[in-house]
Amino acid sequence: MTNNALANSAQAAGESGQSGQIKVVGIAKRFGPFQALSDVNLEIASGEKLVICGPSGSGKSTLIRCMNGIEGHDAGTVVVNGIPLDKVKANRDQIRREVGMVFQSFNLFPHMSVLENCLLAPMSVKGMSRRDAKDVAMHFLSRVRIAEQALKYPSQLSGGQQQRVAIARAMCMKPKILLLDEPTSALDPEMVKEVLDTMVGLAQGGMTMVCVTHEMGFAREVADRVIFMDRGSIVEEAPPEEFFGNPKTPRAQDFLAQILR
Amino acid sequence: MTVFSGYGIQLLHGAVVSVEVTIAALIVGTVLGIFLGAVKTYASRPFRYAVEAYTAIVRGVPDLIIIYLIYFGSTIALTKLAGEYVDVNGFMAGVFALAFIFGAYASDVIRGAIRQVPRGQTEAAMALGLSSKVCFIKIVMPQAWRLALPGFGNLSIILLKQTSLISVIGLEELLRASSVVSGATRQPFYVYSAAAVIYLILTGVATLGLRYARKRADRGFA
Numbered sequence: 001m002t003n004n005a006l007a008n009s010a011q012a013a014g015e016s017g018q019s020g021q022i023k024v025v026g027i028a029k030r031f032g033p034f035q036a037l038s039d040v041n042l043e044i045a046s047g048e049k050l051v052i053c054g055p056s057g058s059g060k061s062t063l064i065r066c067m068n069g070i071e072g073h074d075a076g077t078v079v080v081n082g083i084p085l086d087k088v089k090a091n092r093d094q095i096r097r098e099v100g101m102v103f104q105s106f107n108l109f110p111h112m113s114v115l116e117n118c119l120l121a122p123m124s125v126k127g128m129s130r131r132d133a134k135d136v137a138m139h140f141l142s143r144v145r146i147a148e149q150a151l152k153y154p155s156q157l158s159g160g161q162q163q164r165v166a167i168a169r170a171m172c173m174k175p176k177i178l179l180l181d182e183p184t185s186a187l188d189p190e191m192v193k194e195v196l197d198t199m200v201g202l203a204q205g206g207m208t209m210v211c212v213t214h215e216m217g218f219a220r221e222v223a224d225r226v227i228f229m230d231r232g233s234i235v236e237e238a239p240p241e242e243f244f245g246n247p248k249t250p251r252a253q254d255f256l257a258q259i260l261r
Numbered sequence: 262m263t264v265f266s267g268y269g270i271q272l273l274h275g276a277v278v279s280v281e282v283t284i285a286a287l288i289v290g291t292v293l294g295i296f297l298g299a300v301k302t303y304a305s306r307p308f309r310y311a312v313e314a315y316t317a318i319v320r321g322v323p324d325l326i327i328i329y330l331i332y333f334g335s336t337i338a339l340t341k342l343a344g345e346y347v348d349v350n351g352f353m354a355g356v357f358a359l360a361f362i363f364g365a366y367a368s369d370v371i372r373g374a375i376r377q378v379p380r381g382q383t384e385a386a387m388a389l390g391l392s393s394k395v396c397f398i399k400i401v402m403p404q405a406w407r408l409a410l411p412g413f414g415n416l417s418i419i420l421l422k423q424t425s426l427i428s429v430i431g432l433e434e435l436l437r438a439s440s441v442v443s444g445a446t447r448q449p450f451y452v453y454s455a456a457a458v459i460y461l462i463l464t465g466v467a468t469l470g471l472r473y474a475r476k477r478a479d480r481g482f483a
Contacts, residue, residue: 068388070384093390096389103388107379107381107385109386110404110482111404111407111481113481124395124399125389153480153481153482170388179388
């Protein structure tokens with residue numbers, strides 16, 4: 001039931017614009033001598049649920065961070081919702097309004113209550129009144145089943161609760177696209193499920209989701225497509241059953257053997 | 262009031278001036294320190310170097326000389342501007358000189374604190390679409406402030422004691438008042454002891470205030 005309600009709100013968020021597409025063409029990114037991404041091409045359709053996996057250092061986080069310009073790319077183009085992500089500040093601002101992001105380490109603002117965390121961007125970026133923003137915030141906080149903690153500070157919550165707040169905070173901007181960068185990797189094992197359930201609920205709406213994760217259960221249940229990266233390139237892409245059941249490249253086979261062990 | 266044959270009240274007047282100078286210099290110096298700390302952290306090279314040079318000068322030149330230079334320098338400048346001799350207000354010159362010194366040290370404390378705020382905080386703010394101004398004011402600075410408070414508190418206490426230096430430009434703050442009173446009463450030891458106790462009480466109150474500020478800034482941090 002909660003998941004349905006969550007799906008509806010995600011649907012509403014997804015419908016607010018005509019597109020939730022991401023096009024990545026030939027991007028490259030280098031950190032000093034380390035080539036994090038080389039010639040990555042990827043097209044994500046509106047409403048698609050994409051899971052990105054791969055060993056650490058494979059460039060998956062860098063790739064997802066290039067999709068809202070948290071990380072700049074050195075070469076190639078990224079187009080989000082039809083807007084090129086380039087040096088033009090107005091474009092970047094517009095994209096960030098429409099793209100939400102959830103981080104591995106939550107990155108909630110520790111000096112603000114849960115509610116204030118959710119109010120800041122809608123009020124400051126969208127110019128919503130406190131009252132309207134609060135309605136939206138309480139709506140999403142109850143969707144992630146944490147409304148009763150709204151006045152607490154993040155440090156008073158468990159990791160799983162904090163990550164659910166982070167999801168609600170991102171949803172308060174009603175993004176067309178939600179990027180999730182290893183959202184369950186920093187959680188204690190017993191808290192992984194509550195966050196995954198929340199994510200599954202979101203996925204039932206029309207919102208585009210791109211998720212870096214090794215949670216195969218989530219990938220199987222939700223993903224339309226799985227992308228496997230290694231050494232800065234996309235090595236394999238397939239629907240989840242195919243990827244997990246019958247990986248083609250030796251590198252993907254090695255990787256899956258490792259995480260399945 | 263029969264303390265120091267009626268001169269005691271003059272000491273208290275001096276103490277009030279010291280507190281006024283401290284508060285004024287603290288306000289100006291803090292604004293300056295936050296601004297310069299932000300410049301040191303975010304601005305492009307020429308601006309950063311300019312601020313570094315300013316800090317190096319304040320660090321390397323004795324405070325008394327800075328106070329003299331600002332006092333006499335502003336007298337010359339204003340006299341030239343006005344075309345006739347201008348007597349610079351000791352209070353203004355004193356506040357400006359102390360804020361000038363305070364701002365330099367505070368900028369380093371603030372810069373260090375800004376750098377300690379985790380990168381993820383800025384990233385989350387950017388991902389939410391917040392402007393860099395809002396990000397600095399609402400996200401980075403409140404967290405940096407908490408980290409800066411211990412160092413900042415020390416600087417404030419030092420500032421309170423540094424106000425005694427501006428007695429040299431004729432402002433009748435606590436130290437100058439003490440010197441006047443000790444001349445009149447011929448009881449320098451007791452008068453200066455009284456002044457020491459007053460400074461001690463003032464710094465004690467300031468310490469309590471800073472402790473409260475620290476507690477407030479710690480809200481939300483386990």
